[in-house]
Amino acid sequence: MADVTFTVDGKKLTAPAGTLLIEACRKAGIEIPAFCYYPNLSLQAACRMCVVRIEKMPKLQTACTTVVTEGMAVTTESDEVKQSRKAMVELVLGNHPLDCPVCDAGGECELQDMTFTYGAHESRYVEIKQHRDEQQWSPVVFFDRPRCIMCYRCVRVCAEGMDVWALAVDNRGVSSVIAPNEGDSLLCEQCGMCIDICPVGALTSGTYRYKTRPWEMNHVGTICTHCGDGCKTTLGVRPVNDGVEIIRGDNRDKSGINGDFLCVKGRYAFDFAHHEGRLTKPLVRQTDGKLAPVSWEHAIDFTAKKLREIRDTRGGNAIGVIGSNRTTNEEAYLLQKFARSVLGTNNIDHHRTADYTAFAAALKDKPGREASLRDFASARAILLLGNDPTNQHPGLAWQIRTNVRLNRARLYVANHEDVRLRRQARASVILPSDGYASFVSYLGGNDGAFRGSDLTASFRDVIRKEESLLIAFGSELRGRDIQALVDFGLSLPNTKFACLGDYVNSRGAADMGLLPDLLPGYIPVSASTQFAEEYGSALPAQAGLDLIQMFDAAGQGDLAALYIVGANPVSRYGIDPSALKNTFLVVQDMFLTETAALADVVFPAANLYEKAGTVTNTYGDLQLVKKASDRAGVRTDFEIVVRVVDKMGADPKKLVPFGKGVRADFGQSRGAETGEADRHAVWLVANHLEPKLSPFDPFAVFDEIQRLVPAYNVPRLNLLLGNDEHLKSELVQIESVAGRRDLVLPANDVLYTSGTLGRYSAKLEEVVASATILMKPAETAAD
Amino acid sequence: MATETTIFSPELAARFDKLVTLYPVRRSALVPMLLYAQDEVGYISKAVVAEVARRVGVLENDVVSVLSYYSMLRTQPIGKFNVQVCTNICCMLRGGNELFEHCKKRLGIGHKGTTADGVFSLEEVECIGACSWAPAVQVNYDFHENLTPESMDKVLEEYREKAQK
Numbered sequence: 001m002a003d004v005t006f007t008v009d010g011k012k013l014t015a016p017a018g019t020l021l022i023e024a025c026r027k028a029g030i031e032i033p034a035f036c037y038y039p040n041l042s043l044q045a046a047c048r049m050c051v052v053r054i055e056k057m058p059k060l061q062t063a064c065t066t067v068v069t070e071g072m073a074v075t076t077e078s079d080e081v082k083q084s085r086k087a088m089v090e091l092v093l094g095n096h097p098l099d100c101p102v103c104d105a106g107g108e109c110e111l112q113d114m115t116f117t118y119g120a121h122e123s124r125y126v127e128i129k130q131h132r133d134e135q136q137w138s139p140v141v142f143f144d145r146p147r148c149i150m151c152y153r154c155v156r157v158c159a160e161g162m163d164v165w166a167l168a169v170d171n172r173g174v175s176s177v178i179a180p181n182e183g184d185s186l187l188c189e190q191c192g193m194c195i196d197i198c199p200v201g202a203l204t205s206g207t208y209r210y211k212t213r214p215w216e217m218n219h220v221g222t223i224c225t226h227c228g229d230g231c232k233t234t235l236g237v238r239p240v241n242d243g244v245e246i247i248r249g250d251n252r253d254k255s256g257i258n259g260d261f262l263c264v265k266g267r268y269a270f271d272f273a274h275h276e277g278r279l280t281k282p283l284v285r286q287t288d289g290k291l292a293p294v295s296w297e298h299a300i301d302f303t304a305k306k307l308r309e310i311r312d313t314r315g316g317n318a319i320g321v322i323g324s325n326r327t328t329n330e331e332a333y334l335l336q337k338f339a340r341s342v343l344g345t346n347n348i349d350h351h352r353t354a355d356y357t358a359f360a361a362a363l364k365d366k367p368g369r370e371a372s373l374r375d376f377a378s379a380r381a382i383l384l385l386g387n388d389p390t391n392q393h394p395g396l397a398w399q400i401r402t403n404v405r406l407n408r409a410r411l412y413v414a415n416h417e418d419v420r421l422r423r424q425a426r427a428s429v430i431l432p433s434d435g436y437a438s439f440v441s442y443l444g445g446n447d448g449a450f451r452g453s454d455l456t457a458s459f460r461d462v463i464r465k466e467e468s469l470l471i472a473f474g475s476e477l478r479g480r481d482i483q484a485l486v487d488f489g490l491s492l493p494n495t496k497f498a499c500l501g502d503y504v505n506s507r508g509a510a511d512m513g514l515l516p517d518l519l520p521g522y523i524p525v526s527a528s529t530q531f532a533e534e535y536g537s538a539l540p541a542q543a544g545l546d547l548i549q550m551f552d553a554a555g556q557g558d559l560a561a562l563y564i565v566g567a568n569p570v571s572r573y574g575i576d577p578s579a580l581k582n583t584f585l586v587v588q589d590m591f592l593t594e595t596a597a598l599a600d601v602v603f604p605a606a607n608l609y610e611k612a613g614t615v616t617n618t619y620g621d622l623q624l625v626k627k628a629s630d631r632a633g634v635r636t637d638f639e640i641v642v643r644v645v646d647k648m649g650a651d652p653k654k655l656v657p658f659g660k661g662v663r664a665d666f667g668q669s670r671g672a673e674t675g676e677a678d679r680h681a682v683w684l685v686a687n688h689l690e691p692k693l694s695p696f697d698p699f700a701v702f703d704e705i706q707r708l709v710p711a712y713n714v715p716r717l718n719l720l721l722g723n724d725e726h727l728k729s730e731l732v733q734i735e736s737v738a739g740r741r742d743l744v745l746p747a748n749d750v751l752y753t754s755g756t757l758g759r760y761s762a763k764l765e766e767v768v769a770s771a772t773i774l775m776k777p778a779e780t781a782a783d
Numbered sequence: 784m785a786t787e788t789t790i791f792s793p794e795l796a797a798r799f800d801k802l803v804t805l806y807p808v809r810r811s812a813l814v815p816m817l818l819y820a821q822d823e824v825g826y827i828s829k830a831v832v833a834e835v836a837r838r839v840g841v842l843e844n845d846v847v848s849v850l851s852y853y854s855m856l857r858t859q860p861i862g863k864f865n866v867q868v869c870t871n872i873c874c875m876l877r878g879g880n881e882l883f884e885h886c887k888k889r890l891g892i893g894h895k896g897t898t899a900d901g902v903f904s905l906e907e908v909e910c911i912g913a914c915s916w917a918p919a920v921q922v923n924y925d926f927h928e929n930l931t932p933e934s935m936d937k938v939l940e941e942y943r944e945k946a947q948k
Contacts, residue, residue: 165841168848181844 006072015068018083018574019186022050022063022575023291025076030646032076033085033114035092035199036151037064040406041160044152047254048088049114060084074580089120092149095129095174096200103147105201107214111149122464137186137765140268141195142205143178146470146769148202150176154194161261163423164774178202186772189751190264191394196250197260205266207763212238217247219254221722223615224266225326225608226754228353228546229373229395230617232256232722233266235609235628243281243630246270246609257621257724259402263394265754270609272760273629277591279604280633291592291602296635296643297410302646303586303601307343310584316344316540320550321516324352324566325503326639326757328613328625329712330698331637332505332512333520333705334655337567338641341535342650346516346525346544347559351567354618355478355742356510360522360732363484363497367730370488370730371470371496373619374724377403379470379496381410383463386436387474387500390420391750393618396422396472396500414439416476429459436473437481444488464492472498475746480738502616502747503755504608508616511727513711516544521709522734525602534679536654536707546743547573555579564588565637566605568756572745588637593756604634606739609756611636613698614719620727622712624719646695658700658761660690683707792829794821799838805858809840817856826857862897862904863943866890870907873914878931879929882918883907885932889939902946904937 004017008025016023022032023049033045040764051060057555060081075081096592100106115121132145152169155178159165166188170179172525180186195203211582217236224233232255236248249267249482254260272278282299283291294302310318321339322464323332339348363369376382376399389397397420403409404424411427413421416435431439435450442450450456459769463469471489473482482499489495501507513520519531527731528539545553547569553559555576561584569575571594580598587599609617612627635643646652646769653659657680684691684703692700706713710731719725747755752768754761789796798819802812815866816839820831827850850856868886870879887893897904913919914919917926920935927938 165845168844170851172852179848179884335916776834 004068004070004072006068006070006074008074009076010073011471013068017068017070019068020064021052021066021068021072021074024068025063025074030076031108031472033117034064034065035110035114035149036153038153038156038197040402041153042154044156047092047149047151047454049085049087051081051084053078053081060433085114086118086120088316089114089118090123090125093120093123094125094127095146096149097129097131097146099147102208102210103144103201104204105147105198109201111197134204135184136206136725137180137184138188138190138206139766140190140192140205140264140769141186142204142209144178144202144204145177147200147534148178149200150178151199153197153199154178154203155195157197157673158188160405161398162189162193163193163403163420164191167194176716182772187774188772189260189390189394189774190268190767190772192267193261193262196252196262196267203746204771205248205267207271208236211247212236218628220393220626221253222609222626222628223504223617223623224249224262224506225757226265226269227263227395227749228503228506228618229393230504230615230621230623230724231262231266231395233262235270237628243633244628245274246629255722256623257617258395258398259377259697261395261398263322265394265758265761265764268763268767269754269758269761270290270629271763272590272757273607273609275591275760275762277760278631278634279591279596280600280631281604283592283599283602285600291597291599293597299603300640300643300647303603304644305586306600307561307563307586307644310649311343314560317347317544319343319345319557320347320545320553320562321345321349322547322550322562322564322567322569323348325353325506325509325511325755326606326608326696327505327509327566327637328611328615329505329508329512329622329705330613330701331565331611331641332509332514333648334638334641334701335534336520337655338515338645339563340519340525340531340539341537342645342648342655343563344540346540346542347550347553348514348544349547349743350509350514351442351547351569351572351747352510352742352744353503353506354475354499354509355482355744356501356523357515357518357734357740358479358482358737358742359486359497359499360729361730361734361737362483363732364732366490367728369490369496369662370620370727370729371472371498372629372724372726373399373617374621374622375470375496375619376400376472376498378407379403379409379468380407381412381463381469383412383414383469384425385414385440385471385473386416386476388417388419388421388473389472389500390417392474392502392748393500394751410462410466412459416457417667421543427459427462429456432499433476436476437484440477440481440485444484444491466492468494470496470498472500474500475502475744477742478742479740487727498619502749503616505615507618507620508614508717511616511711516546516549517740518734520705522732523713524735531708546741548743551575551579554583557582559583561586564595564599565641568593568595571597571756589641590634591756591760600640603640605640606631606634606636609636610634611698613638614702616727620729621724622714623726624722626722636696638698642695652695656695656697656700657696657704658695660691680704680707790834791820795819803838803860804924813839813841813846816851817846817850817853821856826860828858842934862901863946864922865904865906866939867906867908867911869911869913869921871907871910871914873910874918877917879918882920882930882932882935885935886920886939889936904942 003014005014013028032050036044044066045062050063052063053075054061132146151496155167158167166181195205221234224231233249235246281293284294286292323335410426413425416431416433438449532539563586565588580639585599586601587596588603588605589596609628613625711727714725803809832846836846893909905937919928
């Protein structure tokens, strides 16, 4: 829209016509206070704090509902305005308890700020304040009625933002009250958005309430460890006797790809770190057949000796490695390097939740075709094939809902189930659960592939008319079907794609080569020249065993050792424990899972909140993980692998390029071109990076990843600042994957489950056990 | 919708079917629907809330939220005749308060009370727009104007007779 020019406090400002005055002022750095106004939610004008004087208008006007017009002259601060705001604060305080010293919001309360600013600390009211006891609405939501200032933010974010409509305002005037949908309790997604958005301490969190004050915590922005959306979460942490504990998670600073959104898992499910079953000492199976705690030194020594012996006597092919969906990119990369260059095996895999390999192959050499999570907030049209984002990708569902609401984006849903996002859809069709491939073929114009109806025909017509389309598909589509879908998408003028997988670094695990046939960046193991030169050792050229084959081999006695990091395949794949009885099993995990219970050595590992590095969400957004909490006794998966490698007699410097000079160079080499110089050191200099000094520094490995995996060679500054960088997926040099077994096993997690990890979150368990959740998990997933 | 089971009379159900088509969004039919339902059922019962919510396409707590805002929508049954005495300024100056006190005494009930036989309910209300003929009383949808305690008795008597028929 055309710009208009207006004056605020004597300053000439310009903004597009239709802009709200409060927004125009905030953009120009003029702060107008408001309780009820919240960007992107509907207007309320309930709190009257944003009143300003506008020339030629008879009374003070609310800046949150006034749009700027040409020549408008506004005064935002004057005695008159101050007096009015002070009066409003006094009214609000009329029944507001003075319990700031114990209130959770104390120190970050908007009402406190306003009281300090406008000085309405002396009340002329003599009436007794109406007290109501606080109510518990769910395991995670508490309501303290007298603190409520009736700004309606919670009601609006629940209805408009979440499309749950669990909160409403009952009664009117002074007896108005926020009411949950079940009378005295909530039936909702338990996302906690209402708590976050509350400007005062009326809604408080079940995990955080009465525990600490905001200024007594450190606040660390990192990435949620649960689903594949990779939402940014700010963890409030404080030191305790045995480390640093997390007390709350939120994203009030709206940084990151998720804005201020977090779901129940991101906000509350960090308490697995304090679960009583958490391992803090290494365990080694004794001669009596029982696991017993031992020192780190002993456990590492024992493991290294055993692995070395097996490698030297039976060869690398007798060893298998299974990686994790929740470790950092650096750890995944390090693990495959460990497997291939130290153990000498390609028997490496992970629990695959989406066919990223086929996706990478389909997008090869097609720049700008992979959608970031950000793109969903602005796309004009979105086609959702399969998946249930409300359950499996809450962040994505939030972006889509927001986009539909604010920009009237057109959402098309094709699914075999009645997913909740149909409510936002412009058009939707129900497919048979095995009908995705034929439907894609039908979309592409093959009428014979799918028994269509008028509905599917018109669905196809509107999609094919879209000039710019974003296609997100779930793990229902794999292999050749992904190729077919991408081919169809590319026949439209401007299409982007997103492949939806399940866990925080499922994408990274695939990208970093936790696959038996592919190196990092999906380079075939048979074309490992560049990696072999870099690693300084020949790599096995034959594709290794995949996860299923490894357990088969173990059952047949052909797998002498299995090294598992952060995964629970015994439960997830229903492995018969007897298959592993003759296999030396090493497990790195937080808990004694079904898999760890069978191990010969269990290393107590740190979780994603206790380490640094990077993770890649399912959309290919690379983000920084910062260390927030800590637990005495545990070590990161990164450190454990490096220490085992060291004790195995291999050179850690060849594994982690730290320090100066990975290879000896006494000045006799002739430079990088000849292949003789220390390539890594040359690359570091060329990229103005310092050599890393510690063998446990994940960024030393990140340096190597950026150098060897072109898709990950993104500008680093933005990343280090805590922002997301989208991968250059088109640079992936993958060869044809036709006929490859995808082995995808969808995790089928819902909002309140998160594989094996979710089982160790007491809060999630409590939420699931309560009667307050909208969608019951069908069964507890395992990973 | 018409084929579904309804707690309303066929006429009212048909009226509601039309009502939701008259506005740009279905939700707008909520308040008139509640008023008509109250006229037929006598008050907004839980069953009314449930059906109205279904017809309008909102959740029940949303209906309760709107319902609880309006003082003329009630969630409890009342007497057959709802005597609403205005005590706003014009009526007050012309004896509205006295009239209200008289009704209380005569009916033996207070504000928002209902007689034991279920014939009368009494309510003190804000302006009913009959200032020119103050003091005024509204009984259900009928107005009675320029009242005195004596003429009020007559009005009540008429209704009592009506109730016995």
